[in-house]
Amino acid sequence: MTLPTKLTGIRLIAKEVGVSTATVSRALNEDTAHKVKESTRSSILELADKMHFRLNPGARIMQRGLSPTIGIIVPRKDAVFESEFYGRFLGGVISATAATSWDVRILTTGRDPLKFVEELRAAGRDCSGLICLGTPLSEGTLVELENYRRPLVLLKSVLPLDYSIESGSFHVIGTDNFGGGVSASRHLCELGHRKIGLILGPDASRDFVERERGYFEGLRQFGIEIDPSLSFRESYDDQSGRHGCEYFLNMAERPTALLCANDSLAFGALDYAKSMGVNCPNDISIVGFDDGLLANCCSPKLTTVTQPLAEMAAQAVEVIMNNIEAPSMMSLGELIELPTTLSIRESSHSLTAV
Amino acid sequence: MTLPTKLTGIRLIAKEVGVSTATVSRALNEDTAHKVKESTRSSILELADKMHFRLNPGARIMQRGLSPTIGIIVPRKDAVFESEFYGRFLGGVISATAATSWDVRILTTGRDPLKFVEELRAAGRDCSGLICLGTPLSEGTLVELENYRRPLVLLKSVLPLDYSIESGSFHVIGTDNFGGGVSASRHLCELGHRKIGLILGPDASRDFVERERGYFEGLRQFGIEIDPSLSFRESYDDQSGRHGCEYFLNMAERPTALLCANDSLAFGALDYAKSMGVNCPNDISIVGFDDGLLANCCSPKLTTVTQPLAEMAAQAVEVIMNNIEAPSMMSLGELIELPTTLSIRESSHSLTAV
DNA sequence: TAAGTAAATGTAAAGATTTACATTAAGCGC
DNA sequence: GCGCTTAATGTAAATCTTTACATTTACTTA
Numbered sequence: 118m119t120l121p122t123k124l125t126g127i128r129l130i131a132k133e134v135g136v137s138t139a140t141v142s143r144a145l146n147e148d149t150a151h152k153v154k155e156s157t158r159s160s161i162l163e164l165a166d167k168m169h170f171r172l173n174p175g176a177r178i179m180q181r182g183l184s185p186t187i188g189i190i191v192p193r194k195d196a197v198f199e200s201e202f203y204g205r206f207l208g209g210v211i212s213a214t215a216a217t218s219w220d221v222r223i224l225t226t227g228r229d230p231l232k233f234v235e236e237l238r239a240a241g242r243d244c245s246g247l248i249c250l251g252t253p254l255s256e257g258t259l260v261e262l263e264n265y266r267r268p269l270v271l272l273k274s275v276l277p278l279d280y281s282i283e284s285g286s287f288h289v290i291g292t293d294n295f296g297g298g299v300s301a302s303r304h305l306c307e308l309g310h311r312k313i314g315l316i317l318g319p320d321a322s323r324d325f326v327e328r329e330r331g332y333f334e335g336l337r338q339f340g341i342e343i344d345p346s347l348s349f350r351e352s353y354d355d356q357s358g359r360h361g362c363e364y365f366l367n368m369a370e371r372p373t374a375l376l377c378a379n380d381s382l383a384f385g386a387l388d389y390a391k392s393m394g395v396n397c398p399n400d401i402s403i404v405g406f407d408d409g410l411l412a413n414c415c416s417p418k419l420t421t422v423t424q425p426l427a428e429m430a431a432q433a434v435e436v437i438m439n440n441i442e443a444p445s446m447m448s449l450g451e452l453i454e455l456p457t458t459l460s461i462r463e464s465s466h467s468l469t470a471v
Numbered sequence: 472m473t474l475p476t477k478l479t480g481i482r483l484i485a486k487e488v489g490v491s492t493a494t495v496s497r498a499l500n501e502d503t504a505h506k507v508k509e510s511t512r513s514s515i516l517e518l519a520d521k522m523h524f525r526l527n528p529g530a531r532i533m534q535r536g537l538s539p540t541i542g543i544i545v546p547r548k549d550a551v552f553e554s555e556f557y558g559r560f561l562g563g564v565i566s567a568t569a570a571t572s573w574d575v576r577i578l579t580t581g582r583d584p585l586k587f588v589e590e591l592r593a594a595g596r597d598c599s600g601l602i603c604l605g606t607p608l609s610e611g612t613l614v615e616l617e618n619y620r621r622p623l624v625l626l627k628s629v630l631p632l633d634y635s636i637e638s639g640s641f642h643v644i645g646t647d648n649f650g651g652g653v654s655a656s657r658h659l660c661e662l663g664h665r666k667i668g669l670i671l672g673p674d675a676s677r678d679f680v681e682r683e684r685g686y687f688e689g690l691r692q693f694g695i696e697i698d699p700s701l702s703f704r705e706s707y708d709d710q711s712g713r714h715g716c717e718y719f720l721n722m723a724e725r726p727t728a729l730l731c732a733n734d735s736l737a738f739g740a741l742d743y744a745k746s747m748g749v750n751c752p753n754d755i756s757i758v759g760f761d762d763g764l765l766a767n768c769c770s771p772k773l774t775t776v777t778q779p780l781a782e783m784a785a786q787a788v789e790v791i792m793n794n795i796e797a798p799s800m801m802s803l804g805e806l807i808e809l810p811t812t813l814s815i816r817e818s819s820h821s822l823t824a825v
Numbered sequence: 826t827a828a829g830t831a832a833a834t835g836t837a838a839a840g841a842t843t844t845a846c847a848t849t850a851a852g853c854g855c
Numbered sequence: 856g857c858g859c860t861t862a863a864t865g866t867a868a869a870t871c872t873t874t875a876c877a878t879t880t881a882c883t884t885a
Contacts, residue, residue: 126841137865142843147593149843154863169620174537174597176841179529179870193569201764204558207577215547215579223565223575239501243528266523355768384768391770410555414709414738415769416745480871491835496873503873508833530871533840828885835878840871848865855857 126173134160145172186220187437188244190237192252193225201409202426206250209430219245219438226252234261241267246437249275259285268440270433273452274324285450288436290429294324297422297457298331299338301404304420304459305374306339309468310402313341314372316361316382317350325353328378328406347372358385366393373468374402380409383419387464398466408460417463425455480527488514499526540574541791542598544591546606547579555763556780560604563784573599573792580606588615595621600791603629613639622794624787627806628678639804642790644783648678651776651811652685653692655758658774658813659728660693663822664756667695668726670715670736671704679707682732682760701726712739720747727822728756734763737773741818752820762814771817779809 124132127145131138136157143149144161153161164170189210191203198204207221214221224240224247226233233252241247246268254262254275262269263286273291276282282289305313315332318325333343349364351357358377362385365372377383383405390397397403397417405412405421412419432453478486481499485492490511497503498515507515518524543564545557552558561575568575578594578601580587587606595601600622608616608629616623617640627645630636636643659667669686672679687697703718705711712731716739719726731737737759744751751757751771759766759775766773786807 127843128841138842139844139866140864142841143864146843147589152863157863166618166620172596173533173841175529175531175533175872176870177529177843178532179527179841179872180843183528191565193566198558198562198565201555201558204552204555204561207558207561208552211545211552211577211579212547215581221577223561223577225565225569227569235501242526264520266520388770411765411768414765416742481873482871492872493836493874494834497834500873506833511833527871529842530840531873533842533871534873826885828883830883831881833878833880836876838875839873842870843868845868846866848863850861850863852861853859 126170130161130164130168130170133164136161183243183245184218184220185245185441186222186243187214187434188222188224188241188247190224190226190240190247190249190252193227203251205426206430209427210248210434212427213431213434217438219434233258234265237262238265245441246270248272248433248437251275253277256280259287262287268437270436272429272433273454274322276323278321278323278326280323282450282452288433288440288451288453290433290436290453291455292324292424292429293454293456294327295331295334296454297406297424297459298328298333299335300331300457300459301376301406301422302332302335303338304461305376305402305404305465306335306341308374308402308465310372310374311339311341311468312370312372312374313347314361314365314375315348316358316365316375316377316386317348318353318378318382320350322353325378332376353379353381355381355385355388358382358387359389360385362386362389366390366395372401374465375404377403377405380405380407380412380419380421383421383464384411384415387415387417387419398464402465402468404465412460413462420462420465421460423458423460425457429455480524484515484518484522484524487518490515537597538572538574539599539795540576540597541568541788542576542578542595542601544578544580544594544601544603544606547581557605559780560784563781564602564788566781567785567788571792573788587612588619591616592619599795600624602626602787602791605629607631610634613641616641622791624790626783626787627808628676630677632675632677632680634677636804636806641804642787642794642807643804644787644790644807644809646678646778646783647808647810648681649685649688650808651760651778651813652682652687653689654685654811654813655730655760655776656686656689657692658815659730659756659758659819660689660695662728662756662819664726664728665693665695665822666724666726666728667701668715668719668729669702670712670719670729670731670740671702672707672732672736674704676707679732686730707733707735709735709739709742712736712741713743714739716740716743720744720749726755728819729758731757731759734759734761734766734773734775737775737818738765738769741769741771741773752818756819756822758819766814767816774816774819775814777812777814779811782809 127138127141131141140153141161144153144158150158210221226236248270250272252275256277270288270290273289317329320326349361351360375386377386383403386403387397390401395401405419408421408423412421481492481495485495494507495515498507498512504512564575580590602624604626606629610631624642624644627643671683674680703715705714729740731740737757740757741751744755749755759773762775762777766775
């Protein structure tokens with residue numbers, strides 16, 4: 118009469134096959150399998166398979182530890198991945214971790230905007246480090262987040278406009294929007310344009326404002342005075358681009374070029390111009406910002422500022438990996454700003470050459 | 472003299488604060504925190520914070536179990552997320568799981584194509600179910616995969632061309648390429664086109680071949696004979712689209728419309744036509760397949776077949792959730808084919824109306 | 826003040842694996 | 856057949872939390 122002791126898992130297999138749990142464990146793990154005689158191993162595997170047996174992850178993790186994990190915090194709104202931005206950034210994270218043993222996990226927040234930090238803590242419990250993108254963070258949230266004791270990388274675009282990165286304690290990664298803006302406006306100036314219309318984005322957005330400042334700086338460098346009537350601001354989508362273009366085309370003295378604070382605005386502008394029979398680049402030059410997939414496909418191909426998304430992702434991953442051992446807590450805020458490049462394509466043309 | 476017993480974790484905190492481990496545990500978990508007196512809790516939290524204490528995930532998981540997880544298997548090639556396909560599908564998975572307690576994890580494979588199943592087993596160890604996309608699977612791999620005892624959803628596009636889904640034991644989800652092809656070709660026929668050029672994709676790809684068959688069927692329904700000279704096949708990118716368009720425009724008797732097996736081909740064709748001064752849709756109609764982001768932005772906006780990526784993702788998630796409790800093993804293969812819709816935009820025009 | 830209730834905390838079992846170290850078995854040269 | 860080496864396996868400790876159940880404490884109410 119056997120005792121009714123409920124044998125489970127590995128112990129059951131061990132008894133059934135007639136070996137010790139140690140042997141079963143060794144047989145079941147790839148990296149120790151070679152320590153077990155082949156015939157023993159196959160009996161174990163066979164039985165395990167028949168039983169649909171799976172090692173208890175908890176017990177396993179308790180012994181081996183959790184494989185290091187990068188959590189990516191995205192807002193749970195359904196439309197997140199509509200924008201190619203996320204996909205491309207994520208692709209960068211994946212390829213940066215691909216050769217390592219790091220896992221990538223996607224965490225969503227957004228049940229309650231006020232409880233962001235709480236949600237983040239809960240979701241990120243088993244992650245070694247977190248990258249936060251997409252969710253705009255308020256000052257209050259950032260204060261709460263200050264004492265989150267784990268490697269945390271914030272994309273610059275989630276920060277409030279006037280937030281001082283240096284006085285915080287976050288690792289922040291972003292695009293050099295300002296520099297990109299300068300290069301875009303200088304490009305048009307170099308092509309001879311002097312009357313340049315600006316289709317800007319919402320001035321609550323850090324990215325947009327930085328770009329805007331870059332535009333102004335570039336113009337200033339060419340001695341062009343800032344004319345408020347040459348700035349159009351509405352929203353950030355193609356529809357606003359159309360409106361902006363309409364506004365400028367209706368001016369008595371039309372600008373010869375348009376600087377658009379993102380690609381969507383540029384596409385909208387492009388589209389409206391075309392519909393009005395105004396040819397780009399012959400009649401008007403248009404420059405975007407982002408360099409999404411569309412920029413290189415549409416016609417005319419868009420001159421735009423390229424953001425190094427993959428490098429940003431790689432840097433974010435690196436920061437986390439570097440800080441995992443020695444979480445440099447309470448360090449001063451660090452900003453990594455990656456340079457943009459100007460991708461000159463077909464939508465911008467020399468003014469004099471026309 | 473205190474014993475040198477090395478107290479760790481929760482026990483140390485318990486001793487330090489002067490409570491039991493049970494209380495510490497309760498204080499440290501959101502969902503049990505209310506059971507602890509507020510003052511007790513805050514001392515515990517304070518100390519835990521000072522110590523940079525983190526609950527041991529293994530021990531925790533051992534008690535609470537692992538939260539259910541969907542693993543998404545993607546090839547580790549860096550370029551994965553270049554294509555918007557992945558991002559959009561992933562977005563679908565995320566929004567389908569957002570309201571639940573399910574986690575989404577991204578798993579990469581591809582170290583050694585021959586060891587795909589092994590990699591998948593290792594990577595998916597802690598996942599409740601897996602969705603496999605992007606990596607083309609050979610017959611051999613599929614046989615190996617047959618006895619993977621966990622919910623597994625395969626995207627149809629990873630299957631070999633002639634693989635019989637019914638005789639396998641996989642859950643397969645895909646687009647009704649055939650139906651989409653039929654609707655696209657019928658659309659052109661209904662517009663009066665009778666001489667239609669086909670720019671097809673590689674005939675090793677399941678998706679492309681299914682679309683192709685759909686095209687033929689649609690033409691057949693309008694009594695149009697299949698003319699091999701009206702099929703052009705090279706690769707699947709815009710460059711091939713240009714070549715295809717070139718081929719057809721050089722014909723003595725040009726087709727009045729082109730069916731392209733994906734959007735990229737269509738964009739290439741569009742671009743070439745434009746460069747030759749052939750106006751779309753006035754001189755030639757062009758129809759794509761995919762309905763990516765670009766299709767609705769370029770000019771003319773592309774008439775194309777829309778794939779319901781988000782629904783596919785949602786279905787995949789549902790299949791996994793349904794099978795997690797009762798993994799219907801060894802069931803017959805099941806194919807869920809989601810219907811496409813034809814998005815009629817600007818690039819297709821009635822022949823007679825011109 | 827006894828009895829009853831609710832809140833706060835304590836006790837101790839349970840959870841299943843991995844692995845350092847110990848032991849046994851097997852192979853081999855002499 | 857002895858001593859040596861290596862392969863295969865066994866023993867048992869270690870891992871740290873959670874939670875059912877028990878107990879104590881603090882109040883309320885009759």
